[in-house]
Amino acid sequence: MPVQASTDSPLRTRRGDETRKRLVTAATATLIEQGFAGASARVIADRAGVNQGLIFYHFDSVVGLLLAALDAVSEARAVRYGEAVAGVTSPMGLVDVATSIFEEDLEAGHVAVLVAMISGAASTPGLGEEVAKRIAPWTAFARDAISGALEGSPMGSVLPVDEVAYAVVALYLGMEMLTELDGDRGPAEALFSRAGTLAGLLMAFGGSAPGFPAAEAGS
Amino acid sequence: MPVQASTDSPLRTRRGDETRKRLVTAATATLIEQGFAGASARVIADRAGVNQGLIFYHFDSVVGLLLAALDAVSEARAVRYGEAVAGVTSPMGLVDVATSIFEEDLEAGHVAVLVAMISGAASTPGLGEEVAKRIAPWTAFARDAISGALEGSPMGSVLPVDEVAYAVVALYLGMEMLTELDGDRGPAEALFSRAGTLAGLLMAFGGSAPGFPAAEAGS
DNA sequence: GTCTATACTTGGATAGAC
DNA sequence: GTCTATCCAAGTATAGAC
Numbered sequence: 001m002p003v004q005a006s007t008d009s010p011l012r013t014r015r016g017d018e019t020r021k022r023l024v025t026a027a028t029a030t031l032i033e034q035g036f037a038g039a040s041a042r043v044i045a046d047r048a049g050v051n052q053g054l055i056f057y058h059f060d061s062v063v064g065l066l067l068a069a070l071d072a073v074s075e076a077r078a079v080r081y082g083e084a085v086a087g088v089t090s091p092m093g094l095v096d097v098a099t100s101i102f103e104e105d106l107e108a109g110h111v112a113v114l115v116a117m118i119s120g121a122a123s124t125p126g127l128g129e130e131v132a133k134r135i136a137p138w139t140a141f142a143r144d145a146i147s148g149a150l151e152g153s154p155m156g157s158v159l160p161v162d163e164v165a166y167a168v169v170a171l172y173l174g175m176e177m178l179t180e181l182d183g184d185r186g187p188a189e190a191l192f193s194r195a196g197t198l199a200g201l202l203m204a205f206g207g208s209a210p211g212f213p214a215a216e217a218g219s
Numbered sequence: 220m221p222v223q224a225s226t227d228s229p230l231r232t233r234r235g236d237e238t239r240k241r242l243v244t245a246a247t248a249t250l251i252e253q254g255f256a257g258a259s260a261r262v263i264a265d266r267a268g269v270n271q272g273l274i275f276y277h278f279d280s281v282v283g284l285l286l287a288a289l290d291a292v293s294e295a296r297a298v299r300y301g302e303a304v305a306g307v308t309s310p311m312g313l314v315d316v317a318t319s320i321f322e323e324d325l326e327a328g329h330v331a332v333l334v335a336m337i338s339g340a341a342s343t344p345g346l347g348e349e350v351a352k353r354i355a356p357w358t359a360f361a362r363d364a365i366s367g368a369l370e371g372s373p374m375g376s377v378l379p380v381d382e383v384a385y386a387v388v389a390l391y392l393g394m395e396m397l398t399e400l401d402g403d404r405g406p407a408e409a410l411f412s413r414a415g416t417l418a419g420l421l422m423a424f425g426g427s428a429p430g431f432p433a434a435e436a437g438s
Numbered sequence: 439g440t441c442t443a444t445a446c447t448t449g450g451a452t453a454g455a456c
Numbered sequence: 457g458t459c460t461a462t463c464c465a466a467g468t469a470t471a472g473a474c
Binding site for chain 1 (some may be wrong): 443
Binding site (some may be wrong): 033034035036037038115116118119120121122123124128131132135158159162163166167169170171172173174175177178180181182183187190191194197198201 | 252253254255256257334335337338339340341342343347350351377378382386389390391392393394396397401402406409410413416417420
């Protein structure tokens with residue numbers, strides 16, 4: 001791993017930065033399209049158009065690069081989540097935002113990266129722990145969205161937030177796997193619109209949540 | 220692939236059968252513990268205590284063996300499902316049986332085999348289609364159980380059986396991934412007891428299902 | 439600091455022995 | 457029909473050039 005980006009040669013680090021960026025991008029794409037088992041040093045390096053050995057210089061190992069790719073996706077998503085939640089006031093609005101953002105995640109392949117890394121963790125000692133850390137943004141976001149939607153609903157007493165959040169994240173991972181398997185995004189899409197219906201139903205039962213207009217954001 | 224088990228030498232096929240069985244067992248265990256990426260010919264053969272080349276003689280390729288392992292698990296499960304459903308009369312009983320059977324699947328690692336093969340499908344051309352075929356028992360069983368539980372419930376009109384079945388299977392796969400990741404089976408267990416509560420709630424709303432005693436099987 | 443050419447290891451597959 | 461010894465490709469990693 002290159003350590004010092006010392007004062008006298010900023011141009012040299014430029015080239016390194018470019019290489020690292022290309023590798024992370026290629027690694028992400030490879031994880032999405034070929035999964036963990038298909039993400040070898042040679043395949044990724046070819047895709048990035050760089051020498052295969054650079055992976056070990058810049059990231060120590062293939063797994064190191066894959067974790068960097070997961071980092072990039074996770075951080076980008078955490079930022080996106082923060083932005084999206086900022087403009088929301090009502091519980092129903094939160095549900096709308098959450099479903100559309102999660103749909104975005106599935107579509108763009110962010111969940112595919114997660115799935116690939118989790119399944120890869122089974123074969124690589126110590127990887128599981130590292131991956132677990134990086135799932136925090138997703139879990140936290142799910143918990144926030146659900147917590148907002150559940151309070152004021154009669155279901156709030158029978159459905160603990162943590163359990164529902166766990167179930168939602170699991171549901172996402174599973175939907176991604178099934179979608180990859182048969183190449184059909186249809187069932188997953190159908191579940192999204194269904195989620196909106198159900199959430200509306202729950203809210204209607206609850207009634208007296210503060211600041212609750214009839215309908216918020218579209219779709 | 221060995222074709223004819225001809226009349227004159229039944230002893231010879233015995234040895235082959237034994238080898239095949241050992242390989243399938245070892246492949247299953249390896250998929251559960253190491254995932255698809257860790258299921259190499261050498262690792263599996265070592266575990267089975269046989270020469271690595273036998274995999275290619277008996278199953279053509281490593282993937283061929285892994286599919287045979289998936290076949291064995293799928294068929295065993297289909298039988299188990301049939302037995303379990305046979306002794307059930309009420310919708311609530313069906314829900315009880317389904318949850319306890321699915322819990323059994325998670326515990327024994329059957330879902331882990333599924334997860335491993337699905338994630339492996341991303342890296343191996345043509346494998347996805349083969350895996351998809353073999354998931355049929357699970358999907359069908361889920362659909363039957365849900366269909367029985369949903370009719371007579373007011374949710375039946377707003378929740379199509381196919382969608383719920385898809386969601387349940389996805390939920391299973393996702394729970395398995397999360398369980399593998401942090402090694403904690405707790406959240407999944409919690410969701411199972413929660414499922415019982417929810418199903419009971421739905422039934423209570425529906426009321427007039429035919430043959431509906433207060434409570435059926437235990438747990 | 440960055441990169442390339444090369445060494446070494448593991449994995450898939452088969453020719454030929456029994 | 458069953459199995460073993462052997463081959464070749466692909467994968468990871470590093471020594472050394474720039």
